[in-house]
Amino acid sequence: MGDAMDAILEQWARERPDLDTWAMGVNGRLARLRHRLQQANRDFYAEHGLENHEFDMLATLRRSGAPHRLTPGALLKASMVTSGAITNRIDKLEAKGLVERVREAADRRSVFIRLTPRGLELIDGLMGPHVENVSRLLSALPPERREEFDASLRILLESLDDTSIH
Amino acid sequence: MGDAMDAILEQWARERPDLDTWAMGVNGRLARLRHRLQQANRDFYAEHGLENHEFDMLATLRRSGAPHRLTPGALLKASMVTSGAITNRIDKLEAKGLVERVREAADRRSVFIRLTPRGLELIDGLMGPHVENVSRLLSALPPERREEFDASLRILLESLDDTSIH
DNA sequence: TGATGATATCTCAACGTTGAGATTATCAAG
DNA sequence: CTTGATAATCTCAACGTTGAGATATCATCA
Numbered sequence: 001m002g003d004a005m006d007a008i009l010e011q012w013a014r015e016r017p018d019l020d021t022w023a024m025g026v027n028g029r030l031a032r033l034r035h036r037l038q039q040a041n042r043d044f045y046a047e048h049g050l051e052n053h054e055f056d057m058l059a060t061l062r063r064s065g066a067p068h069r070l071t072p073g074a075l076l077k078a079s080m081v082t083s084g085a086i087t088n089r090i091d092k093l094e095a096k097g098l099v100e101r102v103r104e105a106a107d108r109r110s111v112f113i114r115l116t117p118r119g120l121e122l123i124d125g126l127m128g129p130h131v132e133n134v135s136r137l138l139s140a141l142p143p144e145r146r147e148e149f150d151a152s153l154r155i156l157l158e159s160l161d162d163t164s165i166h
Numbered sequence: 167m168g169d170a171m172d173a174i175l176e177q178w179a180r181e182r183p184d185l186d187t188w189a190m191g192v193n194g195r196l197a198r199l200r201h202r203l204q205q206a207n208r209d210f211y212a213e214h215g216l217e218n219h220e221f222d223m224l225a226t227l228r229r230s231g232a233p234h235r236l237t238p239g240a241l242l243k244a245s246m247v248t249s250g251a252i253t254n255r256i257d258k259l260e261a262k263g264l265v266e267r268v269r270e271a272a273d274r275r276s277v278f279i280r281l282t283p284r285g286l287e288l289i290d291g292l293m294g295p296h297v298e299n300v301s302r303l304l305s306a307l308p309p310e311r312r313e314e315f316d317a318s319l320r321i322l323l324e325s326l327d328d329t330s331i332h
Numbered sequence: 333t334g335a336t337g338a339t340a341t342c343t344c345a346a347c348g349t350t351g352a353g354a355t356t357a358t359c360a361a362g
Numbered sequence: 363c364t365t366g367a368t369a370a371t372c373t374c375a376a377c378g379t380t381g382a383g384a385t386a387t388c389a390t391c392a
Contacts, residue, residue, distance in 0.1 A: 003323040004331045011229040019293060022312060023301040027203060029319040034200040035246050036326045037193060053378095063177040073340060080201050085379050087342055109340040109387045127185060134189040140325030141318055146188060149318045152311050153195040157169040159306030160202045165170045219348095239370060251349050253372055275357045275370045 005029050037137060044133045048126060053081075053089055055130070058098060058123040061115045069102065069114035078165055098122060171195050203303060210299045214292060219247075219255055221296070224264060224289040227281045235268065235280035244331055264288060 005028045009021045038052065045055045060078045061068050070078075076086045090113055093099045098119035102112040115123070141149060157163075171194045175187045204218065211221045226244045227234050236244075242252045256279055259265045264285035268278040281289070307315060323329075 001324055001329065003320050004328050005320070005323070007331045008229065011231070015229050015231055016290075016293060019297050020301065022316065023304050024297055026304055026312075026316055026319065027207075027300045029316070029323060030196065030200050030203060032246070032328050033319060033323055033326070034196050036323070036328055037196060040326075041193075063174065063181050065177070065181055071340075072342090076341095080198070081378095082380055083341075084343080084381070088378070107340085107388070111341070124182075127182060131185050131190055134193045135186065137326070138189050138192055138322065140321055142321075145314070145318050145321075146192075148311070148314060150188065150192055150195070152307055152315045153192065153199060154169050154171070155306055155308075155311075156304065157171070157195060157199055157202070158167055160199070160206075160303070162170050162198050162202055163167065165173045237370075238372090242371095247348095248350055249371075250351070250373080254348070273358070273370085277371070 003029070004032060037134075040137050041130075041133070044130065048122070050122075050126075053079075054093055054096075054098075055123075055126070057089055057093060058115065058119055059127070061099065061113065062120070062123045062127070067114065068120060069112040071110050071112060073110075075113060093119070169195070170198060203300075206303050207296075207299070210296065214288070216288075216292075219245075220259055220262075220264075221289075221292070223255055223259060224281065224285055225293070227265065227279065228286065228289045228293070233280065234286060235278040237276050237278060239276075241279060259285070 005025050008028060009025055012019055012021060012024065041055075042052050045052055050058075056079070057075060060075060061070055064070055064074075072083075072086050072090060075090070076083055079086065090099065090101070094101060097116055099113050100116055102114050104110070104112065171191050174194060175191055178185055178187060178190065207221075208218050211218055216224075222245070223241060226241060227236055230236055230240075238249075238252050238256060241256070242249055245252065256265065256267070260267060263282055265279050266282055268280050270276070270278060
């Protein structure tokens, strides 16, 4: 059979046989796979009234543990967007009543973004179905390949300095 | 050592030990890896005055073979964005003199987007360095792992119906 | 105490994408 | 021919992100 990238690499082989295709293929497949997964995740989140990034932010707060609050700065580092986007996203989630801004006396430059009871309940109820959904999306990979695949991804990420969430 | 995703999965293991983490890990690593690669590619393209998507469109036209022209519809299908974005991108590349709109008598609903001589020269000169750059970015993956890694990506893409560029 | 630099968050103009609809052209059927 | 359906491209308002700068607070030290 072959995927879309096979067809693309065939074109390159015809037009520019001097180019080595392995890296191009992996680069393209990673882009396409990420895109497909993101679309599929978006469909799932939409069933529950959430945007992709809204789910991400709620999940980040949830996995930080009680009392389920982080500063915008911490949320920024945990994300892959810039500060303006974080402010905007917090605004939207606050308007939905899923998080709230809490100022503490300690350092008044800072704000805590805290899951509301509703936000906590929502994300806690969604994590199980989300994991099931992602598992289903990746279920085509034979079990005996899974460990090596994940390990390869980790090797690449470590080499690109993706080594910390702090 | 461990990558950023290891730290995230550790948090989940502490907070929600009931969740199976393999699929979440792969999903997150694919997102992060794609993001890192896209950033690195962007830096490379920027050295040559191109945006990420501009390089993509020029490369799509180049690999289609002489006479290096495709309709906006074909460029749309080859991309992962919507029609408004395609029109906008063509406008920008046309303003830079790298592609031109050509109407043919055959079907006047259609337009061909054709690489100009400058556009062809630019993308042809860039493909070699681009492949070198991507190869370097992926060089941490041991050679004996590469074939299986690529094959696993293909398995996943085929299962998600990413099977055609037409 | 006051000055200086660092830190945390927010602001906002510029820009790109989305996606439904408008426009124009072609094709098929009667 | 007309009519209606289909097709290809473009338009544009709504929206989100970027990224530099503004604002406010804190820390340090003379």
